[in-house]
Each structure stands twice: as structure tokens, then as C-alpha cells.
Amino acid sequence: MKKVAVLTSGGDAPGMNAAIRAVVRKGIYEGLKIIGVKRGYAGLIEGDFEPLERRSVADIIHRGGTFLRSARSEEFRSKEGRRKAVEQLKYIGADGLVIIGGDGSFKGAQLLGEESDIKTVGIPGTIDNDIACTDYSIGxxxxxxxxxxxxxxxxxxxxxxxxxxxxxxxxxxxxxxxxxxxxxxxxxxxxxxxxxxxxxxxxxxxxxxxxxxxxxxxxxxxxxxxxxxxxxxxxxxxxxxxxxxxxxxxxxxxxxxxxxxxxxxxGTPTAQDRLLATRLGAAAVDVLLTGETNKMVGVIHDQIEVAEIEEAIESQKDVDEGLYELADILSL
Known part of the structure; x- marks a missing residue:
């Protein structure tokens, strides 16, 4: 593993910038070259890349949104679109890809990992907090x-x-x-x-x-x-x-x-989201360095956990019915 690309996909969420920062700086510490992909999967297909250095991610940990920007991509839903994305990654010599986003973004990561030898790892980034295999998602x-x-x-x-x-x-x-x-x-x-x-x-x-x-x-x-x-x-x-x-x-x-x-x-991400994003960003790099693929990193009981990205996509994260009943009791 020598070069890793990172992108944000789907709806933006406060803390995504903190996650990008962690991927970049932990990756460089481990001797990797990091490439930023602008505008999510759409930018990946078009080869909209930017080499990221330590200074590239200075003063972004407190900023909302994603400085790499995000976009929907209908073309990426097709096998031909994903083939173009893989070709772009091969062209720049990227061995791995970090995807920060929700379940739709994770599905794209899964397909990319299954259809190529690009190593993929997902970081949950969505305000909905509806992704399984993690207690909390960024934002x-x-x-x-x-x-x-x-x-x-x-x-x-x-x-x-x-x-x-x-x-x-x-x-x-x-x-x-x-x-x-x-x-x-x-x-x-x-x-x-x-x-x-x-x-x-x-x-x-x-x-x-x-x-x-x-x-x-x-x-x-x-x-x-x-x-x-x-x-x-x-x-x-x-x-x-x-x-x-x-x-x-x-x-x-x-x-x-x-x-x-x-x-x-x-808005400015809270301390909780900055810490979560930082921990997950660094963990994603660690996963790629092991050579594993189609994984996601999450946090369960305040501990970093690694799961199959397929499990996160196919599992349902249930709302705590007890908390729902408590809210009703306390509102009387």
C-alpha cells in the first residue's frame, strides 16, 4: 500500500473535514501518499484529484461541510461507470480508497471493492445515524x-x-x-x-x-x-x-x-463529532495497511470496531423502543 485516495459522498455532515484531516495526516505518518477526490464518486469517474499534504488540511478540523465537496453520481451506479472510476484510480497508482458517507456511499464502496483489486474502507458520515455496526456516525x-x-x-x-x-x-x-x-x-x-x-x-x-x-x-x-x-x-x-x-x-x-x-x-462540528471523526479517520488508514478490503470502521461502547461493509448495508439499526416510551412518559 503506497497511495490512498479519500472522498466524501452523499449528504454532507459536520465532522467530515476532521475525518479527511485524520486520514491525510495518519496516512502521511505511515509513509503513504494521499490523494483527495473532489465531488465524490462523480469526481472519481472524472479524475478530479488533488494531492493532499499536511498543510492541505490545516485549519479545517473546525469547519462544517466537506472541503472536498460532494455530489450524487448516477453514472457510478452502472458497472461501466465504476470501471471508469477504477481506471482513474489505477492511472494515479492508488491502491486503496477511503469513503466517508452514508449507506448509499457504502454500497458504492462495496461494489468497487468486489469488482476490482482496489482496497476500500468506509467511514460512517451522516447526520441520520442510521448506519449499523456503529453507535454513532459523524455529524x-x-x-x-x-x-x-x-x-x-x-x-x-x-x-x-x-x-x-x-x-x-x-x-x-x-x-x-x-x-x-x-x-x-x-x-x-x-x-x-x-x-x-x-x-x-x-x-x-x-x-x-x-x-x-x-x-x-x-x-x-x-x-x-x-x-x-x-x-x-x-x-x-x-x-x-x-x-x-x-x-x-x-x-x-x-x-x-x-x-x-x-x-x-x-455548522461547526461539536467536540464529540471532531473526536469521533479523528478516531475513525485514523482507524481507516490502519485497516488499509492490513490489506483488508470492503470494511467499515465504527465505534461501539467507545471502542473502535471494524466490520464488513456488507453487514453495515444489510443490517437494520433499530431505534430503542424504551427511549421512545420514556419520552412519552416524561411529556405527560
Whole structure:
């Protein structure tokens, strides 16, 4: 192993820069040459490369986003597209590839490793925290704190105007981010894809709270919640708006909706995300130096663990039902 490429793929997540920095500096320490791939798999196919030195990653550990940038690539989904990517890596003499991203990025890494002799290792980087074989993924903690900050500010307005606010968080089809931020932020109701909900019960809880003298209520909703409530609104729009509309219609409470959207992906990474990214970046280099391929590095019980990337892709990471029940108990 003499030369390793590194790329970020899929949605950006705070801490990706810290992971790149660790890959570069640990790799150089081990005598490797490191090549940065710009714009993810799209840049890999096009040969958009940049040699990275120690100074290339100076002063990026605190920056959000990814300085290598990221992009979707439909071409990489085809075998021909991946063949072009391998040719580009061979052309620059790269023996290994570090991929920082989510499950879609990991699938690309798996296929690349199976169809060539390029050694691949994945680093979980997604605010959704939905990747198996690791307790946490890079960006999750920062996004969690971003949501909490937004909830705190919205609560001030909600109390001032005695209103119900519906807040929509990201997470695709996973409720990790929504559940944990709702539990930490004291939301009155938390609606996530993993569990069905009864809108009548949500409304009853809201009414009971106001009867006890509550001045506001916050309902935290994951973007991937199911369509198990009736509404005339187009559900191609944010489900949070449909939910807010239905609550107003059923019990007459004035509601406001806030969709946090891509705000959750940005910002300075927390200390937790910087430390996680640094540890995983260095571990990825160690894995490549052993000659292994199609692996991922993660952290379980605060210890670095190496798993088959296929296991991470095919396994489902379950939300803790006990925490979901606890959030409901504490909101009464």
C-alpha cells in the first residue's frame, strides 16, 4: 500500500473535514501518499484529484461541510461507470480508497471493492445515524445540538403566543435524530417512522396540557413519518404542514410549522463529532495497511470496531423502543 485516495459522498455532515484531516495526516505518518477526490464518486469517474499534504488540511478540523465537496453520481451506479472510476484510480497508482458517507456511499464502496483489486474502507458520515455496526456516525451529534438550539428558540415564541409548534427534523426513514433531540428537548410529542401514531391521542395530549395551564406545546416530527392520518393537503409536501393543519382542524389550536431542513447539516462540528471523526479517520488508514478490503470502521461502547461493509448495508439499526416510551412518559 503506497497511495490512498479519500472522498466524501452523499449528504454532507459536520465532522467530515476532521475525518479527511485524520486520514491525510495518519496516512502521511505511515509513509503513504494521499490523494483527495473532489465531488465524490462523480469526481472519481472524472479524475478530479488533488494531492493532499499536511498543510492541505490545516485549519479545517473546525469547519462544517466537506472541503472536498460532494455530489450524487448516477453514472457510478452502472458497472461501466465504476470501471471508469477504477481506471482513474489505477492511472494515479492508488491502491486503496477511503469513503466517508452514508449507506448509499457504502454500497458504492462495496461494489468497487468486489469488482476490482482496489482496497476500500468506509467511514460512517451522516447526520441520520442510521448506519449499523456503529453507535454513532459523524455529524449526528452536531445535528442533534442544532435541533436543540432551534427548539429552545422556538419555545420562546411558542410560550409568548401560547401556540403549538410542529417542528420537522431530518433523518430520511430513520427516527434516531428526531427521537433523541425530542427527548433532550422535552417535546410534548415525538413522531418517528419506526412507530405508528394515533393523531387522536396526540390531540388529546395537547388538549390535556393546555387544560393544566401549559402555555405552549412542541411536536417534533421526523421527515419520514408514515401517512397514517387523513388530510386534504398534498402529502408530497412536508408532512409537518399536513400534521399542523389537521391538528388545527380537529381541536382548534393555532399551530405554526417549522421545517429545519438543511440547516441541520451545517455548522461547526461539536467536540464529540471532531473526536469521533479523528478516531475513525485514523482507524481507516490502519485497516488499509492490513490489506483488508470492503470494511467499515465504527465505534461501539467507545471502542473502535471494524466490520464488513456488507453487514453495515444489510443490517437494520433499530431505534430503542424504551427511549421512545420514556419520552412519552416524561411529556405527560
Amino acid at each position: 449526528y451529534d452536531t445535528a442533534l445540538n442544532t435541533i436543540l438550539d432551534a427548539m429552545n428558540k422556538i419555545r420562546d415564541t411558542a410560550t409568548s403566543h401560547e401556540r403549538t409548534f410542529v417542528i420537522e427534523a431530518m433523518g430520511r426513514h430513520s427516527g434516531f435524530l428526531t427521537l433523541m433531540s425530542g427527548l433532550a428537548g422535552g417535546a410534548e410529542s415525538i413522531l418517528i417512522p419506526e412507530f405508528d401514531f394515533d393523531l387522536d391521542q396526540v390531540c388529546q395530549k395537547l388538549e390535556a396540557g393546555y387544560e393544566r395551564g401549559k402555555l405552549h406545546s412542541i411536536i417534533l416530527v421526523a421527515e419520514g413519518i408514515g401517512d397514517n392520518f387523513q388530510t386534504s393537503r398534498d402529502l408530497n409536501e412536508s408532512k409537518a404542514f399536513a400534521l399542523g393543519e389537521e391538528i388545527s382542524k380537529r381541536i382548534g389550536l393555532e399551530t405554526r410549522v417549522t421545517v429545519l431542513g438543511h440547516l441541520q447539516r451545517g
